[in-house]
Amino acid sequence: AQKVTQAQTEISVVEKEDVTLDCVYETRDTTYYLFWYKQPPSGELVFLIRRNSFDEQNEISGRYSWNFQKSTSSFNFTITASQVVDSAVYFCALSEANNAGNMLTFGGGTRLMVKP
Amino acid sequence: NAGVMQNPRHLVRRRGQEARLRCSPMKGHSHVYWYRQLPEEGLKFMVYLQKENIIDESGMPKERFSAEFPKEGPSILRIQQVVRGDSAAYFCASSHVNTEAFFGQGTRLTVV
Numbered sequence: 001a002q003k004v005t006q007a008q009t010e011i012s013v014v015e016k017e018d019v020t021l022d023c024v025y026e027t028r029d030t031t032y033y034l035f036w037y038k039q040p041p042s043g044e045l046v047f048l049i050r051r052n053s054f055d056e057q058n059e060i061s062g063r064y065s066w067n068f069q070k071s072t073s074s075f076n077f078t079i080t081a082s083q084v085v086d087s088a089v090y091f092c093a094l095s096e097a098n099n100a101g102n103m104l105t106f107g108g109g110t111r112l113m114v115k116p
Numbered sequence: 117n118a119g120v121m122q123n124p125r126h127l128v129r130r131r132g133q134e135a136r137l138r139c140s141p142m143k144g145h146s147h148v149y150w151y152r153q154l155p156e157e158g159l160k161f162m163v164y165l166q167k168e169n170i171i172d173e174s175g176m177p178k179e180r181f182s183a184e185f186p187k188e189g190p191s192i193l194r195i196q197q198v199v200r201g202d203s204a205a206y207f208c209a210s211s212h213v214n215t216e217a218f219f220g221q222g223t224r225l226t227v228v
Contacts, residue, residue, distance in 0.1 A: 035216070045159075045207060045219035091159065102149055102209065102217040103172060106159040 002027045004094050006107035013082050014115050021077045021110045023092030029053075031097040034068065034075040035104060040088040048090075051075065053097070082114045119143065120210050121190075122220035129198045129227050137193040137223045141210030148191045149217055150183055153205040165191060198227045 003026040013019045025034065036048040049059065051068055059066045063080045079086055089111045093104040119142035129135050141148050150162040152175075161175040165185035176183065180198075185191040195202055205224050209217035 037219070042221075043205065043224075044221040045209075047216055047218055050216040093159075101214055102147065102211050103161050103164055104149075104151075104159070104217075105161070106151075108158045 002029075002032075002094050002096075002105040004092050004105055004107035006090075006092055006110050008110045009108065010111045010113070012113045012115065015084060016081050018078060018080050019082050019112065019114075021079075021090050021092075021112065023075045023077065023107060025073050025075065025092070025094045027094060027096075029096050033095045033097060033101045035091075035093040035095070036066065036075075036077050037091045037093065038088045039091065039109070045091075048077075050101075079112075082112075084114050084116055087112060087114045120145075120208060120218055120220035122206075122208050122223050124223060125221060126224045127226070129225065131199060131227055132197050135195040135198050135202070135225055135227075137195075137206050137208075137225070139191040139193070139208030139210075139220060141191070141208075142218060145210035145212055147211045147213065147217075148185050149209045149211075150191075150193050151207045151209065151219075153207065153222075155204065159207065162193075195225075198225075200227050203227045 005024045032053045034051045038046040065078045067076045089109045091109045092107040095101050095104045121140040148165045151159045153159045163176050163183045164172040180196045182194045205222045207222045209219045211217040
C-alpha cells in the first residue's frame with residue numbers, strides 16, 4: 001500500500017523567509033511518480049511538479065525547488081523568499097508508474113500562511 | 117488549470133436527490149480521474165476512466181456512486197440518493213497517457 005505523510009499541518013512565516021515543506025512517502029513499487037500540487041484559497045488544484053523515481057536530480061523553478069532523496073523516501077519542497085501569494089495548502093502525492101501514473105495517493109496537506 | 121472544465125461549480129441537493137457532476141477534459145486528453153475532498157480530509161482517488169471504459173474504480177463507494185466517460189461528451193460522476201456525508205469538493209483531472217494530470221476547479225456539493 002502507498003502512503004504519503006506531510007507531518008507539518010500548518011506553517012506560518014513572514015514574507016521573504018524561506019520555507020521547506022516536508023513530504024515522506026512509502027511504496028513497494030520500484031517505479032513511481034511524486035507530485036506537488038498547490039491549492040490556493042480559491043480552491044482549485046494547481047500542478048507544480050511531477051518527478052519520476054529514477055530521476056533524483058534536484059529541480060529548481062524560480063523561487064521553488066524540490067529535493068528528492070530516495071534513501072530517506074522524501075520529496076521536500078522549498079519556497080525561497082516567500083510571498084503572500086504563496087499562502088495556500090500544498091499537497092504532496094505519489095502514484096504507481098502504470099495506469100498512466102495519475103492515480104494519486106495524496107498526503108494530508110500543509111497549510112502555508114505567509115504574513116506580510 | 118482552466119483547460120479542465122467542471123460544472124457546476126457549486127451544487128446544492130436535498131437528501132435523497134441525485135447529483136450529477138460534469139467534467140470536460142483538456143483538449144486531446146483521453147484519461148479522466150475523479151477525486152473527492154471531504155471536509156478536513158485530504159484528497160482521495162475515486163475512479164479512473166478512459167473513453168467508454170472504467171479502468172480502475174477502487175476508490176468509489178460501492179453503492180450510489182457511478183461514473184462514465186462516453187465516446188462523446190463530458191465525463192459524469194453520478195451520486196444517487198445523496199446523504200449529508202456526500203458533501204465535499206469533487207475534483208476531476210485529465211491527462212494524456214503517462215503525462216501529468218491537470219485538475220479542474222472542482223464542484224462543491226452541499227447536501228442539505
